[in-house]
Amino acid sequence: MKKDTFTISVYTENNIGLLNRISAIFLKRHINLESFSTSQSEIQNVYRFVIVVKTDSERVRKIVQQIEKQVDVIKAFYHTDEETIFQENALYKVKSSSLFEERQIQNIIKASHASIVTVSPEFFVIEKTGFREETEKLRKELAPYGLLQFVRSGRISVTKAKMGISEILESFKNNN
Amino acid sequence: MGAKTKIKLNIDQSDNKHISGAEAVVRCLLEEDANLVYGYPGGAIMPIYDELYKYQDKLHHVLTRHEQGATHAAQGFARTSGKVGVALATSGPGATNLVTGIADAQIDSTPMVCITGQVASHLLGSDAFQETDIIGISTPVTKWNYQITKANEIPSIMAKAFYIARSGRPGPVLIDITKDAQFEFFDFSYEKCTGIRSYCPYQKLSNQNLEEALLLIDEAKKPLIVWGQGVILGNAEEEFKTFLEKSGIPAAWTILGLSAIPTDHPSNRGMVGMHGNYAPNLLTNECDLLIAIGMRFDDRVTGDLTKYAKQAKIIHLELDPAEVNKNVKVDVALIADCKVSLNELNKRISTKTYPKWIARLKALDKIENEKVIQSDLFPKKEGLTMGESIEMINKYSNNDAIIVTDVGQHQMAACRYAKFSQSKSNVTSGGLGTMGFALPAAIGSKMGAPNREVVAIIGDGGYQMTIQELGTIFQQQVAVKIVVLNNDFLGMVRQWQQLFFDKRYASTEMVNPDFVTIAKGFRIKAKRVADRKDLDIAVKEMMASKEPYFLEVCVEKEDNVFPMIPTGASVSDIRLE
Numbered sequence: 001m002k003k004d005t006f007t008i009s010v011y012t013e014n015n016i017g018l019l020n021r022i023s024a025i026f027l028k029r030h031i032n033l034e035s036f037s038t039s040q041s042e043i044q045n046v047y048r049f050v051i052v053v054k055t056d057s058e059r060v061r062k063i064v065q066q067i068e069k070q071v072d073v074i075k076a077f078y079h080t081d082e083e084t085i086f087q088e089n090a091l092y093k094v095k096s097s098s099l100f101e102e103r104q105i106q107n108i109i110k111a112s113h114a115s116i117v118t119v120s121p122e123f124f125v126i127e128k129t130g131f132r133e134e135t136e137k138l139r140k141e142l143a144p145y146g147l148l149q150f151v152r153s154g155r156i157s158v159t160k161a162k163m164g165i166s167e168i169l170e171s172f173k174n175n176n
Numbered sequence: 177m178g179a180k181t182k183i184k185l186n187i188d189q190s191d192n193k194h195i196s197g198a199e200a201v202v203r204c205l206l207e208e209d210a211n212l213v214y215g216y217p218g219g220a221i222m223p224i225y226d227e228l229y230k231y232q233d234k235l236h237h238v239l240t241r242h243e244q245g246a247t248h249a250a251q252g253f254a255r256t257s258g259k260v261g262v263a264l265a266t267s268g269p270g271a272t273n274l275v276t277g278i279a280d281a282q283i284d285s286t287p288m289v290c291i292t293g294q295v296a297s298h299l300l301g302s303d304a305f306q307e308t309d310i311i312g313i314s315t316p317v318t319k320w321n322y323q324i325t326k327a328n329e330i331p332s333i334m335a336k337a338f339y340i341a342r343s344g345r346p347g348p349v350l351i352d353i354t355k356d357a358q359f360e361f362f363d364f365s366y367e368k369c370t371g372i373r374s375y376c377p378y379q380k381l382s383n384q385n386l387e388e389a390l391l392l393i394d395e396a397k398k399p400l401i402v403w404g405q406g407v408i409l410g411n412a413e414e415e416f417k418t419f420l421e422k423s424g425i426p427a428a429w430t431i432l433g434l435s436a437i438p439t440d441h442p443s444n445r446g447m448v449g450m451h452g453n454y455a456p457n458l459l460t461n462e463c464d465l466l467i468a469i470g471m472r473f474d475d476r477v478t479g480d481l482t483k484y485a486k487q488a489k490i491i492h493l494e495l496d497p498a499e500v501n502k503n504v505k506v507d508v509a510l511i512a513d514c515k516v517s518l519n520e521l522n523k524r525i526s527t528k529t530y531p532k533w534i535a536r537l538k539a540l541d542k543i544e545n546e547k548v549i550q551s552d553l554f555p556k557k558e559g560l561t562m563g564e565s566i567e568m569i570n571k572y573s574n575n576d577a578i579i580v581t582d583v584g585q586h587q588m589a590a591c592r593y594a595k596f597s598q599s600k601s602n603v604t605s606g607g608l609g610t611m612g613f614a615l616p617a618a619i620g621s622k623m624g625a626p627n628r629e630v631v632a633i634i635g636d637g638g639y640q641m642t643i644q645e646l647g648t649i650f651q652q653q654v655a656v657k658i659v660v661l662n663n664d665f666l667g668m669v670r671q672w673q674q675l676f677f678d679k680r681y682a683s684t685e686m687v688n689p690d691f692v693t694i695a696k697g698f699r700i701k702a703k704r705v706a707d708r709k710d711l712d713i714a715v716k717e718m719m720a721s722k723e724p725y726f727l728e729v730c731v732e733k734e735d736n737v738f739p740m741i742p743t744g745a746s747v748s749d750i751r752l753e
Contacts, residue, residue: 013374017311017321024316065498071320071340074374169373 001056005034007084007157008060010049010067011041011074011165018072022049025066031055035088037154043165046074052155075168079159086157090135091117092126092142093149099124102145112138123148193365197327198223198358201291202231204334207366210262210289212253212623214238214246216273218266219306221293223358225264238619238652241644243270245616247277248642251286252620255603256578256628258411260341261288261620267295268306271352272313276610278348279317283607284432285409287346289337290314296356297325310352319347327360331367339369344377345496346409379497381512381520388508389491390524396465396489398533399425400456402448402477405432405606406470406495412515413437413599416469418522424529426537428456430471431591435602439575439595445537449477450741451588454548455540457739457747460485462536469493470514473503474607483746493517547752548738553593559732560708562589562661568711569631569659570595572719577629578603580621580656582614582638585667588737590633600625612641618656619648629657629719636662636688646698649724657718658695658726663733664688671736695726702726 012018019038026033034052041048053060060078067076096119099105109116114128126142128135139150195203201224205213215237217225228237240246243265250261261281265274271292281288295304311323320340322333330353337349393399401423407416413436420427420443428448429436437444446453448460460466466488471477478484481503492499492506493514500509510517552563566589569577575595581587581604596602603621605613618632639660649656666684673681695702701723705714711729718725741750 016323017315020312020315028316062498062502065500065502069496069498071372071375 001058003054003056005052005054005081006057006060006078007081007086007155008049008051008053008064008067008076008078009157009159009163010051010076011163012047012049013072013074014045014047015072018070021070021072022051022067025063026053029059029063031059031063035154037156039156041165043169046165050155050157075165077159077163079157083161084157084159086155087129088132088135088155089127089129089153090139091149091151092128092138092147093123094126094142095146095148096120096122096124098145105142105145108138108141112141114138193363194361195364196223196227196358197324197330197353197360197362199227200327200330200362200364201334201353201358202227202235203364204331204366205262206231206234207368208260208334208338210235210260210338212236212238213262213264214240214249214253214620215264216240216243216246216266216270218270218293220267220295220355221264221270221291221358223355224291224293224353237264238623238648240616240619241647242642243273244276244612245619245642245645245648247274247281247288247290248610248613248616249620249623249648250288251277251281251284252580252603252617253624254286254288254620255617255624256600256621257624258600259287259624260338261286263288263290264292265290266293266306267310268308270306271308271310274350275313275317276608278314278350280605280608280610280613281348282317282319284605285346285405286348287341288348289341290348290350292350292352293358294323294352294354297354298356300354310350314350317348318350321350321352323352323354324357325354327357327362330357331364332369335367335369336372339372340375344375378495378513379511381510381517385508385510386517386520389510389521392465392489392491392508393423393467393521393525398459398463398530399423399465399467400459400463401425401427401467401469402430402456402460402471403427403433403436403469404430404471406493406514407433407436408599410470410495410513410515412470412513412518415515415518415522417441419518419525422522422527423525424527425467426530426534428453430474430477430606431604432602432606433471434591435596436599438597447591448747449474450479451592451737451739453541453592454544454739454750454752455537457741457750458540459537461487461746461748463488466490467493468506469518470495472499475503478503478747479741479749480744480746483748544739544752552589557732559735560706560711560729561735562586562731563593564708565659565661565711565715565729565731566590566593566633568715569633569719572715573629573631577601577631578621578625580604580614580618580630580632582634583609583611583668584635584638585663585671585735585737586633586635586661588668589661601628611638614638615642615658616645616648618658619645619652619654622654622656631657631659633659633661635667636660636664636686636691637666639691643694646695646700650698650700653724655722655724657721658724659718660691660726660728661731662688662691662728663731663735665733667735668737670734674734674736676742691728692726700724700726702728704728704730706730
């Protein structure tokens with residue numbers, strides 16, 4: 001079956017073992033995660049996992065059913081790239097001497113719409129938010145000047161359509 | 177009789193509100209009507225055991241001989257009583273020994289709460305003595321688990337544990353309690369859990385899907401029902417019987433659905449799956465409508481999915497939304513407790529009969545009877561068969577015993593030939609196929625249904641995996657009847673070796689001990705039978721015994737279980753020999 005990129009969004013209670021429980025669902029099915037991030041959601045005390053996987057639509061549907069079945073999961077969704085607005089964030093640490101000696105670096109930073117987060121006598125840190133291709137392009141461009149460190153976050157994503165978690169929580173209350 | 181000390185303390189426990197975490201655990205169990213628990217003590221759970229000692233007139237603790245035995249006993253108890261089974265163990269090896277039983281309960285949807293002791297919270301993560309990450313280990317095989325580090329969490333978490341274990345699709349819950357939380361004092365109060373906002377155990381039945389299902393049932397000319405344990409777990413036996421009688425549709429069971437209706441019910445057409453009956457397996461690929469009720473299309477039921485019921489419309493009555501369209505794509509899903517959905521269907525379906533279709537089933541039954549069943553039940557060869565041994569048990573149980581089985585050939589023979597009159601009478605390890613399940617599960621089964629006759633039918637291999645539970649049976653004087661069908665082989669594996677590995681019997685021959693002497697060593701009455709002429713009287717004597725009783729039946733060494741659908745083959749490729 002055709003593999004696509006899917007973003008799985010999981011709204012959960014704040015429970016210490018839940019990360020393990022959700023990752024175990026992927027482990028059991030031998031599915032690699034492209035990226036994984038978690039944070040507070042729009043509702044107080046409700047957390048949101050954003051998980052990116054490359055798989056087929058049948059598989060992702062079944063995985064989401066299994067995730068949703070977990071007691072501490074409020075609701076899980078999956079979306080294609082077209083259905084979401086998503087970004088990743090990357091940090092690049094470069095030697096300060098390069099910034100002053102290589103004029104080209106400044107042009108690269110300007111052209112990529114990256115910003116400089118901090119500058120010290122030894123190093124400076126560039127930040128870039130965007131699609132994977134954009135942060136990757138900047139990494140490749142900076143590499144020849146000696147990247148001291150590079151790190152990229154997991155995908156964060158919001159959907160174009162409504163999620164309606166508050167309504168879902170309300171309906172659960174009525175069903176129980 | 178096993179030695180038992182009873183001590184009454186002059187403390188009115190119910191008045192005392194400022195109590196330890198350990199006492200709170202016991203009080204929570206009593207609040208949840210769990211007055212029978214199985215377990216094994218050890219360092220990290222000693223405070224709770226100390227409270228069990230004080231509460232022993234209210235709560236009976238059964239000391240098993242291994243923690244695995246405690247889980248299987250709790251499972252057996254849950255399966256026959258319909259209540260939540262409880263197992264206790266200490267940290268480290270005590271906790272890890274529970275894992276097989278927990279995994280078994282998870283895959284067979286058995287409500288169970290396991291409580292483990294844990295090292296004190298300040299030692300967590302320090303590789304302390306008998307520390308193990310049982311939360312991490314048990315996560316993939318529990319419905320829910322939680323580690324308690326503060327005594328004041330105990331009441332709400334215990335309430336949640338029981339609620340989650342028994343509601344919706346039941347399953348095992350593990351609660352790990354650090355030793356300091358057991359010692360800590362707090363003000364106890366208990367409130368039962370009635371709902372969790374993120375957890376929706378019952379779905380509302382879709383009216384539109386109900387309409388569509390009714391239409392499909394109305395149009396069908398060759399319908400077939402396959403039911404599973406959902407009927408039993410949902411207490412929907414009566415609704416199911418009404419559905420069968422009104423709809424006139426023939427019905428076959430999965431291994432865990434067995435005993436939901438009496439064996440002699442006219443709609444009962446036998447078992448589906450790998451060693452199921454010929455007719456329902458073949459007709460799965462001939463029917464025009466398949467109604468799956470409380471079952472999950474396990475691979476042992478379906479065989480090759482690409483050749484499973486492709487010609488049929490499929491209606492799936494299922495409580496767990498994650499099971500719908502998981503293995504088999506269905507046309508209509510009725511996602512609800514099947515007690516509810518069957519009741520709705522019953523209100524609307526018309527009474528029908530399918531004489532031609534049923535005649536086709538009966539014609540296939542005749543073939544199976546001639547080629548397989550006759551020689552299993554009325555063998556002409558010298559050696560005893562498993563089938564005739566089970567038939568003899570039927571004779572002396574009046575088809576009304578709880579039959580507990582292990583895993584392997586004897587399990588298939590027992591499920592095929594044991595006869596039942598009441599629901600919740602078939603206790604077996606279905607999904608996980610846990611050898612060693614039956615002996616401890618029989619203990620729990622008997623304690624969960626003390627007025628019923630409980631017969632454990634076990635192979636010589638699986639029996640030796642948990643044989644130490646004979647000690648529990650003797651100490652507790654649990655009047656179970658234990659039948660070992662001994663063929664001196666790991667029979668099912670040997671059968672596969674014969675059929676698919678050119679008879680290379682790699683490590684399947686068992687050089688067995690004297691089972692009768694072993695049982696007698698545990699002070700249990702025991703007998704061996706090897707001749708057909710002695711079988712009747714031996715079974716009769718066993719069934720008449722008021723005490724635990726062990727019977728070894730030496731059966732034909734190299735018998736095979738048929739029919740059989742080889743792994744990965746289609747249900748249409750079912751073999752009779």
